[in-house]
Every structure is written in structure tokens, then in C-alpha cells.
Amino acid sequence: MSDQASRLRNLVEEQAEEDARAREIGELYFDVAEDTRVIAVTSGKGGVGKTCLAVNLAVALQLSGQRVMLIDADIGMANVNLLMGSVTNRSLIDLLNDEVELQDVVEDGVEGVKYISGVAAIEAALNLNRNEQRKLHKKLGRCSELANIIIIDTGAGLNRNVIEFILASEEVLLITTPEPTALADAYAVIKAYSTYTERRNIKLVVNRIHEEEECEDVAEKINQTTKKFLGLSVDCLGYIYEDKAVLDAVHRQEPFIIANEKSPASRCVTELAKSLLSGERMNSVSRGWRGFLDRLFGY
Ligand SMILES: Nc1ncnc2c1ncn2[C@@H]1O[C@H](COP(=O)(O)OP(=O)(O)OP(=O)(O)O)[C@@H](O)[C@H]1O
Numbered sequence: 001m002s003d004q005a006s007r008l009r010n011l012v013e014e015q016a017e018e019d020a021r022a023r024e025i026g027e028l029y030f031d032v033a034e035d036t037r038v039i040a041v042t043s044g045k046g047g048v049g050k051t052c053l054a055v056n057l058a059v060a061l062q063l064s065g066q067r068v069m070l071i072d073a074d075i076g077m078a079n080v081n082l083l084m085g086s087v088t089n090r091s092l093i094d095l096l097n098d099e100v101e102l103q104d105v106v107e108d109g110v111e112g113v114k115y116i117s118g119v120a121a122i123e124a125a126l127n128l129n130r131n132e133q134r135k136l137h138k139k140l141g142r143c144s145e146l147a148n149i150i151i152i153d154t155g156a157g158l159n160r161n162v163i164e165f166i167l168a169s170e171e172v173l174l175i176t177t178p179e180p181t182a183l184a185d186a187y188a189v190i191k192a193y194s195t196y197t198e199r200r201n202i203k204l205v206v207n208r209i210h211e212e213e214e215c216e217d218v219a220e221k222i223n224q225t226t227k228k229f230l231g232l233s234v235d236c237l238g239y240i241y242e243d244k245a246v247l248d249a250v251h252r253q254e255p256f257i258i259a260n261e262k263s264p265a266s267r268c269v270t271e272l273a274k275s276l277l278s279g280e281r282m283n284s285v286s287r288g289w290r291g292f293l294d295r296l297f298g299y
């Protein structure tokens with residue numbers, strides 16, 4: 001065996017021993033089945049409505065009796081903050097500080113939705129050393145005590161962070177508008193995703209449509225391409241109408257589902273929440289939030 005190969009093998013063995021020790025002293029979680037649903041909201045093209053969907057869906061689910069947590073994992077923009085009506089002082093990365101506990105970074109948002117700002121932290125989190133990762137993994141593990149549905153607003157596109165998040169998530173909502181460029185970018189996400197995993201847990205949400213048929217049309221166009229080039233198809237969870245109430249609510253820094261609960265967009269999001277709750281979970285192998293963290297941190 002070459003020197004390099006044996007060094008690598010030693011490293012892997014050392015890491016396995018270290019992880020086993022950490023499990024014994026309760027620093028690392030064992031793989032446990034648990035019920036917390038982890039749903040990532042993502043898109044290929046930017047600006048298609050991820051944050052609006054993530055925030056309003058979180059509120060809709062909370063209003064229907066779920067305990068929801070929203071994590072803003074979009075590195076570029078802190079807009080979940082704005083829509084939830086307050087500004088966080090702390091983010092995920094502060095958990096590395098020994099004095100900071102999970103409850104210190106969790107904010108109470110609209111209707112009691114819990115949220116964590118991850119802005120600028122996630123990128124750093126993926127480059128942490130093993131000890132720091134372990135600390136974050138352990139403290140974040142307790143999120144599942146606070147919520148039974150965790151929604152993650154990811155950034156757009158195909159950068160490493162977004163891919164890591166959607167690969168780790170049990171369920172993925174891929175949002176697109178009917179514009180051809182948004183469709184092409186949505187296809188690119190499905191393609192990238194399918195090269196990394198066999199799991200089929202992406203559902204489409206078509207935003208800014210003017211009539212119901214547009215949604216079917218978009219799903220058909222995407223599926224024609226995915227079937228032809230990737231040999232798979234993607235289900236559509238639902239749609240959201242183009243609605244002036246969305247922009248009005250953004251200006252008022254309020255979720256539209258609260259500002260104007262009868263607006264077409266609000267009714268659509270309520271339907272999406274119902275479909276999520278009544279339909280089958282997109283992935284049968286559920287390991288909940290801790291499964292998500294294990295995958296994200298590579299355990
Ligand atoms: N259904 C809709 N009807 C009307 N306007 C909408 C709708 N959905 C989104 N918008 C508009 O699009 C804007 C962008 O939405 P949002 O911030 O949710 O996109 P995003 O995908 O999170 O963007 P980014 O990629 O920058 O994070 C909103 O501020 C709103 O003005």
C-alpha cells in the first residue's frame with residue numbers, strides 16, 4: 001500500500017474512533033428515527049419567491065396547529081428577518097461560543113413561528129473544524145424539541161451550500177415561475193440533485209401564475225425534459241397566483257397570509273400547507289432533524 005493510502009486509512013480509522021468516543025459521552029447523536037420534518041425551499045433562479053413561500057408556508061402550518069421553525073440559510077439576504085417582523089442579533093454561528101445556547105439564537109416570530117437567522121453563518125459552518133462542527137451539531141440537535149416541522153430557506157442556484165442543504169433535507173420544494181429562464185434553472189437543480197442522490201424527494205411549486213393551467217403546463221415542460229434526459233419525473237405540490245397582496249405585504253414587512261388572509265396567494269399557500277400535511281412525506285426513510293444534521297455535517 002502506498003504511503004498516502006495508509007495515511008488516509010489511519011486518518012479514517014482515527015476519525016471513526018473519535019466519533020465512537022463522542023457517541024459514548026453523548027456528544028454525537030446516534031441515528032434515531034424521529035418525527036421532525038425537514039423541508040428545504042430552494043430554486044434555480046433567484047428572486048422567484050423562495051423567501052415569500054418559506055415564511056408564509058411556515059405561518060400557514062403554524063396556524064394549522066403545527067410547531068414550526070424557519071431557518072434562514074440564504075447567505076446573501078437577511079430577508080426572512082424582515083418578513084418575520086423583527087431583526088435578529090444572533091445567528092447560528094454564535095452557537096460556537098460556549099456561553100450561547102440554542103434558545104439564545106432562536107427568535108419568536110409571527111404567530112409563534114420560531115426562527116433562526118443563519119445569514120453569513122452557513123458558509124462558515126461548512127468550513128468548520130471537526131470540534132466546532134460537533135459543537136454546532138450538538139446544540140442544533142435540540143431544534144427538534146422546539147418544532148415538528150423545520151423549514152429551511154436556502155439561497156438560489158447551484159452553489160455548494162445550496163446543494164449541501166437540499167441533499168441533507170428530507171423533503172425539497174423547488175420553486176419556479178413560468179418564465180423560460182426560471183424553468184431552465186429549475187431543471188439544472190433537478191439534474192445536479194439527481195447526480196448526487198437516488199432519492200426522489202423534490203416537489204415543484206409554481207409561483208406567479210395567472211391561471212391554473214399554467215401550473216400544469218410548467219410541470220409538463222419540466223417533466224418532458226427530466227424524463228428525456230434524466231429518466232425521472234417530479235411531482236407538483238401546487239401553485240401560487242400572481243398577487244398584488246404579496247408585494248404589499250413585503251412592503252409592510254408582514255407575511256401576506258397574515259396581512260391579507262383571503263388574497264389569492266394566501267389561499268394558495270394554505271392549500272400548499274394542507275397538501276404537505278395530508279400527502280405522503282416525500283421520503284420514506286425518515287431520520288428527522290438529526291438525520292438532516294448528520295448528513296449536513298457528514299456523519
Ligand atoms: N405570487 C407573487 N405575486 C406577486 N409578486 C410576487 C409573488 N411571489 C414573489 N413575488 C415578488 O417577488 C419578490 C421576490 O420574492 P422572494 O424574496 O421571496 O424571492 P427569493 O426567491 O427568496 O429571492 P432570492 O433568490 O433573492 O432569495 C417579492 O418581493 C415579491 O415582490
Ligand SMILES: [Mg+2]
Nearest residue numbers: 050051074079
Ligand atoms: Mg430569498
